[in-house]
Amino acid sequence: ENFNFCLMAAASGLGRGAVAALAVHVWLLSMAGGVEAFGRASFGHRAVQRLSPIWATMPPADMAGEDHVKAALARKEAEYREAQLHARAHQRGSVELASLPSLDSIDSRPYLTDEGKISSADPPSGTRASVYAIYDTHEHLRFVGISRDISQSLRLHLGRQPELCYFYKAMHMQSPSRMLLESVRENWIAENGVCPDGNDGEGALSTWEKPTDVNGLMTEEDRNAIDEARQIGREDGAIKKVARRFETQKVDVLKARGVTENLRFDPKLKGKGLLDLISEKKSAQTSMAVPT
Structure with missing residues (x-):
């Protein structure tokens, strides 16, 4: 021993x-x-x-x-x-990290062009990931994110938070580590002075990074209607009906802002009480303004 x-x-x-x-x-x-x-x-x-x-x-x-x-x-x-x-x-x-630009030094872009399209982030060839910051109409920082496909992320955020997406800044990297990306995000948040609402806890993050969950937004009347529909095997349709109401609210905001992008909410998710845009390829031929 x-x-x-x-x-x-x-x-x-x-x-x-x-x-x-x-x-x-x-x-x-x-x-x-x-x-x-x-x-x-x-x-x-x-x-x-x-x-x-x-x-x-x-x-x-x-x-x-x-x-x-x-x-x-x-x-x-x-x-x-x-x-x-x-x-x-x-x-x-x-x-x-020390060689990368600060958030303040990056030029801000309008979220939408004059034609109502999402402004291109113009990631250079070879970009593997981007760190980006989204601002509201008053240019207050609302969210800092990381994405391997910033164009798709900007689309999804517009569908999830149409009232808050007015400007953005982006930085693109060709071969970043996850640690470096997260460090840039943390530095940008620290540079802002206060944590943006969208990064303040898991609940806030989910409103930006996940489909909108309308189950927690339902009224007592909605729940009663769903319970009744469940008894006759039509629960899915009742949930979709509620989801469409919230979808209409989002579409109205997008229309008021003059959005002309082909944005369509995924009909399969509505039966689960979720709202999220179909990926760009799937929705290429479909109008944004037609709820399903």
């Missing part, structure tokens, strides 16, 4: 140089008189203090063996490699 203790000390990463020799001394002295006696000496006591965490993880004598030591060594090596990779990524990300 003491011999395995020395191997474990080496496997833990503490067994380099003098500490490795110290582990062997602990073993030899414990053979002669026990670790407890050795620990009474000042230097020996410090050695035992350093190695005791490893000693505490040792299995009972009947479980200790070569396989356990190999497994412990492999685990420690994996932990060391992961820590090194994380440290290098953090250092690289910090350097890249």
